[in-house]
Amino acid sequence: MKLSTLYCVLSLLQAALSSPIGPSKQLEALHRRNVFYAGGEYVFNATQGGTILINQQYVEELIPAAGAKHPYPIVFFHGGGISGAQWLNKDDGNAGWASYFLNQGYVVYILDIWSVGRSSATDLPPVLDARTVELVEIAFSAPEVYKNYYQAQFHTQFPGTGLKGDPAFDDFxxxxxxxxxxxxxxNITRTSTCALLQIIGPAFFISHSIGGSAAFLATDGCPTLVKGHVAVEADQAPFTSYDTSVVGANMSSPARAYGIADVPLTYDPPVTDPSQLVQKMTGQLQYKDGLLFRYPCIKQGAPVHKLVNIAQAPVLFLTTQASVHILFDQCLVQFLEQAGVNVNFTKLADIGIEGNGHFSMLENNSDSIATYILSWLVTHE
Incomplete structure (x- = not known):
């Protein structure tokens, strides 16, 4: 190729890179991308009269263009009702946490948790077809408008108004x-994620919301391959789920019969039936200025069973100032600590990171949170 031709090609490439398509404002970190599926098994399907592959989980591998600088990669677990795209561009067009950690020299793996997105399963009915605009605004993007709980008033970091019609909300x-x-x-998520770790070796987890459950399950399944787990408002409370639209009442429903999962976990003494986990209610429903302020928790009664596999990986548990999770995250932390897990419970407002809701990784100050996570990761390498 002539030098002049090469220059033209490079000029066109530079122009493309400097002119983002759509709403993007900040380009993703330079990287090499590989896509593959982890796990899965061949089964005979009588209806189709042949063998098919099922239960595989979609994975993206992002490798920093300059090469890895850290010995262990990061595996990202997205929240419920969303896909692994959560970790890429933010709704305001800026680069997300995948780019942040790529720029720090980490190899990054992004999952679509089995049955969701590109890991979809056609034979599973959705638990929830879709959330209405109003429920999304209440729980995630604009709780300060609805003020259904006391801490909602402190929410300031979602880009734009957080309401329908705002470009950032519509993108979200x-x-x-x-x-x-x-x-x-x-069960499938635990198996397929451990299959991934068998391929890539030991890794750190960063999870969000329901993704926290998937990460804890994987830690239970292959604890020697998990270096540590950063849980950003992971899942819900033990043994119960609270209504994330929080209309002001103690709206809860039984869930997670094995404490933090609906399937058996590795406890000591062993738990072969959920009835062996004695449930003990602690605390009470609290209000402040007439608004919901804190939910009660359920811990184990005697005898206390230890989560011996999950306890092998340290946990950094983050809760934001204004998310609905501020009402009940302490319940999961207390349960984990009681079960022998080493948890660093950090309320972000206590370290000066204020105004965030549940999707903090997509909000204006998300890099400040990522920087705090980075400091924890480095100390646990």
């Missing part, structure tokens, strides 16, 4: 997918 809402989560999914 368009990302939402049917939510599927049940015992079958938990």
């Amino acid at each position: 809402y368009a990302r939402l997918l049917p939510l599927q989560f049940n015992a079958r999914q938990e």
Whole structure:
């Protein structure tokens, strides 16, 4: 290729890179991308009269263009009702946490948790087809407008108004997918994620919301391959789920019969039936200035069973100032600590990172949170 031709090609490439398509404002970190599926098994399908592959989980591998600088990669687990795209560009067009950690020299793996997105399963009915605009605004993007709980008033970091019609909200809402989560999914996610770790070796986990359940399950399944787990408002409370639209009442429903999962976990003494886990209610429903302030928790009664596999990986558990999770995240932390897990419970407002809701990785100050996570990761390498 002539030098002049090469220059033209490079000029066109530079122009493309400097002129983002759509809403993008900040390009993703330079990287090499590989796509593959982990796990899965061949089964004979009588209806189709042949053999098919099922239960595989979609994975993206992102490798820094300059090469890895850290010995262990990061595996990202997305939240419920959304896909692994959560970790790429943010709704304001800026680069997300995948780029942040790529720029720090980490190899990054992004999952679509089994049954969701590109890991979809056609034989599973959605638990929730779609969330209405109003429920998304209440729980995630604009709780300060609805003020259904006391801490909602402190929410300031979602880009734009957080309401329907705002470009950032519309982009966020368009990302939402049917939510599927049940015992079958938990078992397959545990198996397929451990299959991934068998390929890539030991890794750190960064999870969000329901993705925290998937990460804990994988730690239970292959603890020697998990270096540590950063849980950003992971899942829900032990043994119960609270209504994330929080209309002001103690709206809860039984869930996660094995404490933090609907499937058996590695406890000591062993737990072969959920009835062996004695449930003990602690605390009470609290209000402040007439608004919901804190939910009660359920811990183990005697005898206390230890999560011996999950306890092998340290946990950094983050809760934001204004998310609905501020009402009940302490319940999961208390349960984990009681079960022998080493948890660093950090309320972000206590370290000066204020105004965030549940999707903090997509909000204006997300890099400040990522920087705090980075400091924890480095100390646990």
